[in-house]
Amino acid sequence: EQIPLKKKDGQNDERANPRFLLNLKVFINVEGRVITNTTVNISVGGMKLRHALPADLGGSFDVTLIRGNLELSMRCRAMKNAEEKEVTRLLIEHCNRLDVLRTWLVRDSSEAAG
Numbered sequence: 405e406q407i408p409l410k411k412k413d414g415q416n417d418e419r420a421n422p423r424f425l426l427n428l429k430v431f432i433n434v435e436g437r438v439i440t441n442t443t444v445n446i447s448v449g450g451m452k453l454r455h456a457l458p459a460d461l462g463g464s465f466d467v468t469l470i471r472g473n474l475e476l477s478m479r480c481r482a483m484k485n486a487e488e489k490e491v492t493r494l495l496i497e498h499c500n501r502l503d504v505l506r507t508w509l510v511r512d513s514s515e516a517a518g
Contacts, residue, residue, distance in 0.1 A: 421447035421448045421449035421450075422447055423445040423446065423447045423452075424445060424446060424447065424509045425444070425445050426443055426445065426446050426508070426509065427442055427443060427444070427454075428442065428443045428446065428469045428470060428471055428508075429441075429442060429469070429470040430442060430443055430451070430453065430467060430468070430469055430470070431467070431468040431470070432457070432465060432466075432467050432480075432494075433465060433466040433467070433468075434461060434465045435465075439457065439458070441453045441454060441455050441457070442454040442455070443469070444492075446469075446505075446509065447509070448496065448499075448502050448505055448506055448509070449495065449496055450480075450483065450493060450494055450495045450496050451480075451493070451494050451496070452492055452493050453492045453493070453494065454492075455492075456490035456491060456492050457482060457490075457491040457492070458491075459490075459491065461482045461491060462482075463481065464479050464480065464481045464497055465479070465480060465481070466478075466479060466480075467479070467480045467494065467496075469505075471508055474504075476499070476501055476504055476505060476508075477499075477500075478496050478497075478498060478499035479496075479497045479498040479499070480494040480495060480496050480497060481494065481495050481497055482494060482495075483495045
């Protein structure tokens with residue numbers, strides 16, 4: 405289902421960029437090595453991935469999201485905080501078509517609610 409996430413206490417997630425439950429295929433290109441993954445949730449600021457990434461990922465890399473036969477390219481970097489042992493989150497550093505990503509998120513969340 406593609407709906408806005410709620411916090412564990414049931415309250416709405418009040419982030420600047422709301423996250424949405426959305427499974428999209430992801431291709432991560434790190435210096436010619438392509439890693440395939442799937443999003444668990446996503447916002448215009450970043451995404452959480454289903455499978456952990458290699459711990460040696462550093463710097464920025466190219467990411468392509470796939471939705472049906474559409475592709476959306478962006479530049480991302482891996483993120484993790486001190487409590488996390490694995491890298492499963494990406495921060496979107498640059499995307500020329502955030503309008504397309506916003507459309508995907510809004511359309512999918514409204515379809516799930518309808």
